[in-house]
Amino acid sequence: xxxxxxxxxxxxxxxxxxxxxxxxxxxxxxxxxxxxxxxxxxxxxxxxxxxxxxxxxxxxxxxxxxxxxxxxxxxxxxxxxxxxxxxxxxxxxxxxxxxxxxxxxxxxxxxxxxxxxxxxxxxxxxxxxxxxxxxxxxxxxxxxxxxxxxxxxxxxxxxxxxxxxxxxxxxxxxxxxxxxxxxxxxxxxxxxxxxxxxxxxxxxxxxxxxxxxxxxxxxxxxxxxxxxxxxxxxxxxxx
Numbered sequence: 386x387x388x389x390x391x392x393x394x395x396x397x398x399x400x401x402x403x404x405x406x407x408x409x410x411x412x413x414x415x416x417x418x419x420x421x422x423x424x425x426x427x428x429x430x431x432x433x434x435x436x437x438x439x440x441x442x443x444x445x446x447x448x449x450x451x452x453x454x455x456x457x458x459x460x461x462x463x464x465x466x467x468x469x470x471x472x473x474x475x476x477x478x479x480x481x482x483x484x485x486x487x488x489x490x491x492x493x494x495x496x497x498x499x500x501x502x503x504x505x506x507x508x509x510x511x512x513x514x515x516x517x518x519x520x521x522x523x524x525x526x527x528x529x530x531x532x533x534x535x536x537x538x539x540x541x542x543x544x545x546x547x548x549x550x551x552x553x554x555x556x557x558x559x560x561x562x563x564x565x566x567x568x569x570x571x572x573x574x575x576x577x578x579x580x581x582x583x584x585x586x587x588x589x590x591x592x593x594x595x596x597x598x599x600x601x602x603x604x605x606x607x608x609x610x611x612x613x614x615x616x617x618x619x620x621x622x623x624x
Contacts, residue, residue: 401446401518402426406436406462407480408454412503416449419507425514433457437465440472447514448472450497451480463495467554474542474555476517480505493592496554499583516583520559532565532623534607551603556581560596561604564611564621573618 403425407413410431417427428443430436433454440448448466452459459479466472476498493500498517501510530537536545542558544551553561560581564572577593597619601608612620 400424400426402428402443403514404428404430404436404439404443404445404448406430406433406439406448406454406459407451408432409451412451415507416510419511420514423511423515433459433462436462440466440475441469444471445475447518448475448477449480449510449514450477453482460491460495463497467496476521476555478510478513478517490591493582494595496556496596498556513583520583521555530562530566532568532621535561535565535604537562537565546604546607553600553603557596557600557603561600564619568621568623571614571617571620577618 403420405413405416405420405427407416407429408431413429413431417429420427428439428445430439434456436448436450436454437457450459450462454462457465463477463479466475466477477496479493479497479500480503481500482503498520499513501513528538528540530539534547536548537543537558538545539562542553542555544553544558544561560577563577563580574593582592597611597613601611604611610622612622614620
């Protein structure tokens with residue numbers, strides 16, 4: 386880990402750092418090799434606790450997180466990351482075994498930005514990483530967006546309602562922002578899945594509903610502004 390950090394400090398500031406939290410060394414090294422080929426700076430940790438420590442220290446641009454890890458499993462690691470202000474806005478791509486469909490869905494429901502099943506194509510992994518980073522760059526391109534009673538700070542991924550901070554995950558922030566950028570226009574489920582998660586497949590439908598339920602709970606008295614459009618999707622109405 387140390388050598389990569391040193392290189393970044395000596396002229397690689399423009400390159401994005403990806404933290405790989407993966408206990409299978411061969412897989413971690415395969416990912417690392419492909420990241421370097423595409424001008425990313427890879428860092429590796431081989432158990433859950435080391436992954437949390439590395440994330441706090443490095444604060445990478447993206448984290449690739451395996452679910453089956455020693456010391457702390459991937460779900461525990463993810464919860465610690467989103468509960469710490471140093472790492473809560475870092476996008477996370479989860480790796481899961483192909484047969485673990487429930488884990489894959491659960492990972493999306495707790496707020497992960499994407500998932501990839503093992504075995505995977507390195508080319509697909511790189512494309513997904515670039516897509517996630519592009520969405521984050523787009524989301525933070527201009528700093529402040531207002532949609533009364535909501536105010537979004539895209540630089541810090543913070544949402545305020547009536548000037549009070551609402552505690553959202555990065556994915557919840559992106560979902561709420563997208564809806565507010567399209568007020569009074571029903572957004573169908575496929576559009577939301579594509580724009581927020583980058584997916585079309587039906588397995589993600591459940592996580593969309595879960596995120597909407599959490600958003601309504603978190604914005605409290607303003608939850609009535611989020612409407613369910615039966616047979617279509619969701620809608621934010623202006624006051």
